[in-house]
Amino acid sequence: KENSSGKKKGKSSITKRGRARLRALLFRAVMPMVAKNTEFKALHQYFTKRSQNPLKKKQSLVALCGKLIRVLHTLGTKHIPYDANDVLGPVRQAQIQMAA
Template sequence: HKGESHISYRGRKRLRYVLYEAAISLIARNTEFKEIHRYYQTRGKNSLKKMQSVIAVACKALRIFYAILTKGVTYDGAKMLQDIKRPQLKVA
């Protein structure tokens, strides 16, 4: 891993395009994926630009689809949102 922030051009071009379009659709229509996208863009440390965030959402969606197909689990948006590390509010 070289830490580059762009999508690789290896593999099938059409598949990358379909994953990108699926991520755009998920961000527009699914509240959990929209929240993940917003988190990637606004997190304090290592925030991502819009296109980088869309690619990160596409990778996350691909991992979720793979788990659903191989393990037979159902989609749980609340479980997916547990990946977001929110700072705890300090009470004075």
């Protein structure tokens, strides 16, 4: 969310909506994934270094929390093994290649 008033554009921050413990757990799970998992590391690098609309580090980690929960939901509902190519997808792989 963004704190803005009239012509002044304020800082954007994480909303405190939803389940606080789940949000904290996801954030704690994403931190080592960015350090160890190559796909999440590449996404974090892309989000923070892209030329148009680069994210700050914490904003990128929050975006990756959403990505992690979508990946876990897909793995659980479809009962498929983890595949790195499915995590990034062809479009995101092309964007990462263009940014590198």
